Amino acid sequence: MQKILNNLFEIQAVSFSYEKKSVLRDFSLTLNAGVFYGIIGPNGCGKSTLIDLMICHWQPTTGNIRYKGKDLNTYSRKALSREIALVPQNFYINFPFTAREVIMMGRYPHIARFAAPSDEDIRILKDIMTKTETLAFANRYITELSGGERQRVILARSLAQNTPVLLLDEATSNLDINHTITVLNMVAERVVKQHKTVIAVMQDINLAALFCDELIFMKQGSVVAHGPVKTVLNQEILRSVFEVESKVRSDPYSQALQVIYKK
């Protein structure tokens, strides 16, 4: 077991504007390793932009992001792709790669440009395909899979990347409840057993409360509240972030806080 690494991500006073539209304002957040984080907030509050900044796809307009104590910019793309994996929200692919080929793409950061996959790569691939139940359609074309099957392939691809950090951008939005729970259990297990860090943008607050260790509430490009589920999830925060009336109660069956709404 590794020791807890504090300050894995330090996001300091970050602002980001997209074509003059301010998306994140003076955004600060510190994340530790070995924690399952849930990011919650209304549509358009800057959650996906935050994810883009964390994978270095965009650069902050002002402020800076440090990862493991070093500025994110100082990492090469290749080095970063061995540290942080992303499961995107919308996924569309126009070419008939097989599911296996797509999942193997997750190993690319570990394989030299012109080299063939090693036996170890193939073993990891098999293992992950078994766990994500994607083995059944390994040789089918990604273009012909259902939305849910495709989402599982993409998740398997990110797991094959085998990074310490996994970013999920509404990764379970296309899955039925059975597969949603399977997937979230799988990543939660990696947090506990392998000390991985999962940062998941989620729409379903009850699922977030069930699986996450800590929640981050965002509104209009800023953090409204951040802390362990038990301390931050309450009806006041839901009213201020989502403008909905709700009741938050401790549910004996799920042994977690759960939210119920009124029409």
Place this chain on the structure above:
Amino acid sequence: MISAGSQLALLLLLAAVIVISAGMGYIKIPFTDVLRIVGGQITGYDGWLADIDKLHPVVVTDVRLPRILTAAIVGAGLAISGAVFQGILLNPLADPYTLGVSAGAAFGASLAILFNIGFMGTWSIPLLAFSGAVSTLFFVIYLSSDSGGLSSNNLILSGIIVAAILSAGISFLKYVADEQVSVIIFWLMGSFGSKTWTDVILTLVFVGFGFGVSVFYARDLNLLSLGNRTASSLGVDTKRAPLALLVTASLVSAVCVSVSGIIGFVGLLVPHIVRSVTGPDNRKLIPVSLLTGAILLLCADTVTRAVLPNEIPIGVITALIGGPFFCYIFRKRQKARG
């Protein structure tokens, strides 16, 4: 799965087609003689040429081989740039001309012909065609780029707009061209007639360079098909890699067009057919497209040069064969989907 063995087989097939094609034409030369002539030229050993008609080595090395090799290299160039364009634009229907490269080249060539620009001798037309193609490319890139880099929809749209404007320009040039109009039309339809070793070397350098760059970025091109964001998280420089590939593929097609005129369907069809055999993995798609494109365009050029009673412009042949064939595979796929 297409293996290195299949690529070697295609390479041997290409060599065979080159040798057989060099023997075909108005003067028939047995392919064994072709081999002896080529062997003699390379080794400098005259013994092999002893019992061959004095005219034959001239026909093979000075007349036929430059044309044959140019056709093969241009076919290869159009095929790989088509594969790269389809990969970057995330569109299996893109081709080397999607960004208006051909319209730019045609406009440049038409200007050169109309105003009889001859400061570079016989190179004036290819040079202006090339300048037209390259400036069109950069204008299209400029038109479509925003703060976040290049989006494939913007590129395709800008390409269509610019090509439409240039086509109108070409029509105008044809209208005012009077007797030169036939020269313009003939150039536009493409031809490998009277190609020299300089054409061979020129296209070889550009296509070779383009092939190198495409193969280097082939794996990144695979990842780009997952979308920019995901590609970025898998270690691809999503600003540099697409731009490098786009510029390379356009330069390759610009050189091909300036040397041979506008030859359609090779760049669209070859990667399309090859993909259905190799799958979309660009590390296989690009080398196999290169060889297939070379073989197919060389065969088409040999048909018009040596088989048909009168030479038909190569661009017309590829469109007449490629177009209906494309309809056929397109329809077959729709049916297969049910």
